[in-house]
Amino acid sequence: MFANGPAIRLLPRLDVDNRFFWTGGADGILRFLRCRSCRQFIHPPVPRCPACLSDRLAPEPVSGRATVHSFTVNYQAWIPGSDPYVIGLVAIDEQPDVRLMTNLVDCEPDDTLVGRAVEVVFEQSDDVFLPLFRPVSTLPDDPGTRSGR
Amino acid sequence: MSGPPAERRAAITGIGQSAVGRRLGRTDLDLTLEACLEAVADAGLSRDDIDGLATYPGAGLGTGGFAGPGTPEVQDALRLRLNWHDGGAEGPGQMRAVIAACFAIAAGAARHVLVYRTVSESTAQGEGGRQGIGGSGGGGSVPRFSGFLQWSLPFGAVSAVNWIALVGQRRVHEFGLTREQLAQVALNGRRNAALNPKAIYREPMGLDDYLAARMISSPLCLYDCDAPCDGSTALVVSDANYAPDSPRPSCHVNAVGTALRGRPSWDQFDDMTSMAARDAAASMWERTELRPADVDIVQLYDGFSILAMVWLEALGFCGRGESGPFVEGGTRIALDGELPLNTAGGQLSAGRLHGFGLLHEACLQLRGDGGARQVQGRHEVAAVANGGGPIAGSLLLTRGPG
Numbered sequence: 001m002f003a004n005g006p007a008i009r010l011l012p013r014l015d016v017d018n019r020f021f022w023t024g025g026a027d028g029i030l031r032f033l034r035c036r037s038c039r040q041f042i043h044p045p046v047p048r049c050p051a052c053l054s055d056r057l058a059p060e061p062v063s064g065r066a067t068v069h070s071f072t073v074n075y076q077a078w079i080p081g082s083d084p085y086v087i088g089l090v091a092i093d094e095q096p097d098v099r100l101m102t103n104l105v106d107c108e109p110d111d112t113l114v115g116r117a118v119e120v121v122f123e124q125s126d127d128v129f130l131p132l133f134r135p136v137s138t139l140p141d142d143p144g145t146r147s148g149r
Numbered sequence: 150m151s152g153p154p155a156e157r158r159a160a161i162t163g164i165g166q167s168a169v170g171r172r173l174g175r176t177d178l179d180l181t182l183e184a185c186l187e188a189v190a191d192a193g194l195s196r197d198d199i200d201g202l203a204t205y206p207g208a209g210l211g212t213g214g215f216a217g218p219g220t221p222e223v224q225d226a227l228r229l230r231l232n233w234h235d236g237g238a239e240g241p242g243q244m245r246a247v248i249a250a251c252f253a254i255a256a257g258a259a260r261h262v263l264v265y266r267t268v269s270e271s272t273a274q275g276e277g278g279r280q281g282i283g284g285s286g287g288g289g290s291v292p293r294f295s296g297f298l299q300w301s302l303p304f305g306a307v308s309a310v311n312w313i314a315l316v317g318q319r320r321v322h323e324f325g326l327t328r329e330q331l332a333q334v335a336l337n338g339r340r341n342a343a344l345n346p347k348a349i350y351r352e353p354m355g356l357d358d359y360l361a362a363r364m365i366s367s368p369l370c371l372y373d374c375d376a377p378c379d380g381s382t383a384l385v386v387s388d389a390n391y392a393p394d395s396p397r398p399s400c401h402v403n404a405v406g407t408a409l410r411g412r413p414s415w416d417q418f419d420d421m422t423s424m425a426a427r428d429a430a431a432s433m434w435e436r437t438e439l440r441p442a443d444v445d446i447v448q449l450y451d452g453f454s455i456l457a458m459v460w461l462e463a464l465g466f467c468g469r470g471e472s473g474p475f476v477e478g479g480t481r482i483a484l485d486g487e488l489p490l491n492t493a494g495g496q497l498s499a500g501r502l503h504g505f506g507l508l509h510e511a512c513l514q515l516r517g518d519g520g521a522r523q524v525q526g527r528h529e530v531a532a533v534a535n536g537g538g539p540i541a542g543s544l545l546l547t548r549g550p551g
Binding site: 015074082099109114 | 291295304306307310316317366368369417
């Protein structure tokens with residue numbers, strides 16, 4: 001099995017644009033900025049909708065479901081003390097051109113992982129809730145297996 | 150476009166390169182001056198003739214040894230009197246400095262532009278140790294990150310190799326890319342490096358060596374990553390009218406590739422298998438009547454091996470997703486193959502001169518000055534490409550005026 005991520009989580013600097021994203025996981029819900037005019041999800045957060053230029057934007061919940069677009073297993077200990085971990089690039093179900101880099105957890109990183117359905121699980125680190133993703137399980141959902149969820 | 154593109158008014162009339170090696174222990178300004186003076190002399194000029202100066206990325210950017218000296222430092226060291234000067238990192242990759250020089254010449258802002266790129270990453274890493282990130286320990290709070298890095302660093306995607314590995318794995322998924330295919334870029338580089346006295350790694354390497362190397366970030370192993378080094382490369386980009394008076398054959402700029410039409414992002418770009426190379430290459434072919442079949446030699450950025458394969462497709466030497474079969478076995482891209490690739494060894498074996506080593510080699514080959522590694526077939530047209538991910542620029546050079 002692989003680690004869930006690096007030994008030390010380097011964290012985002014929270015600001016007025018990104019705070020909702022990085023702290024939203026406190027209630028277990030992944031959110032993206034969305035345009036109230038044209039309904040596009042917008043990522044990373046910016047002050048105006050890049051599609052229609054409206055400034056009527058607000059964070060909205062998404063399902064937390066996504067598809068693995070690509071991944072890599074990192075072996076190099078850039079961050080001392082780290083065991084190999086899986087970096088994923090996932091496309092969210094609601095709008096697949098919105099992608100997140102993440103860590104893929106509870107999975108075997110073989111060539112069949114790309115295209116796999118995954119779901120968000122949050123890992124709390126300081127005041128930040130990092131959205132990690134695991135394969136969608138066929139077992140009954142078991143919330144609370146991870147901190148912050 | 151009405152009339153020939155502006156860059157046809159520019160030609161590379163002089164080239165120079167400093168000593169290249171690991172931990173040379175020389176300052177980056179020292180290396181830069183060595184390369185610059187060689188290029189100026191090669192162009193049959195003196196420093197009094199140089200009225201333009203350009204570099205990538207300008208002073209201070211990146212980690213130790215990455216940036217090299219800025220233009221003010223070089224201008225002052227050579228006491229140049231400049232009509233035009235430019236240094237910066239945003240633009241069509243490392244090539245931006247050369248392309249800016251071409252446009253400055255076409256605009257009449259300068260007649261002879263000295264362009265250089267210097268790295269001293271090997272010495273810097275030797276002095277500082279190869280620093281991990283965030284593991285300094287001992288008190289001090291760990292910094293936090295904004296901009297793109299906030300989306301990658303929390304997940305341990307801390308290096309360009311991680312970001313480019315995502316391109317690689319996507320290609321495994323979409324195109325069935327194999328490690329044996331990917332290996333050909335590295336093995337080709339090593340074969341050619343054996344004929345390059347300045348190359349960092351010259352000892353023979355076989356497929357077994359490649360396959361046995363440790364993984365860095367799958368599917369990229371150690372030999373898919375280029376070799377940090379110290380060295381400086383310089384070019385004189387002149388008004389093409391000067392070319393007949395230059396003592397050495399000039400390399401004419403036929404077309405530049407500068408476009409970035411997808412999102413400028415490592416993770417949001419629409420096509421993760423190509424990224425910006427697709428756009429830069431497309432825009433280059435829009436500016437010339439030459440076609441991929443006219444190209445004799447290619448020098449394609451191999452900061453990571455996979456990027457050279459991305460460029461082969463983007464530039465149209467094979468179809469999208471077909472670079473794996475294209476390089477299979479290595480004969481097609483070999484020195485005596487139909488499309489010789491990275492004839493000095495590329496960055497994987499000759500050292501990470503950050504795109505400018507490739508540019509220098511393209512000029513050497515077009516001139517016929519490649520020595521033991523000179524391409525024996527036709528060498529009239531060369532394509533050079535720099536960059537990876539959302540960063541890309543390309544250049545089409547011809548031996549005679551276009």
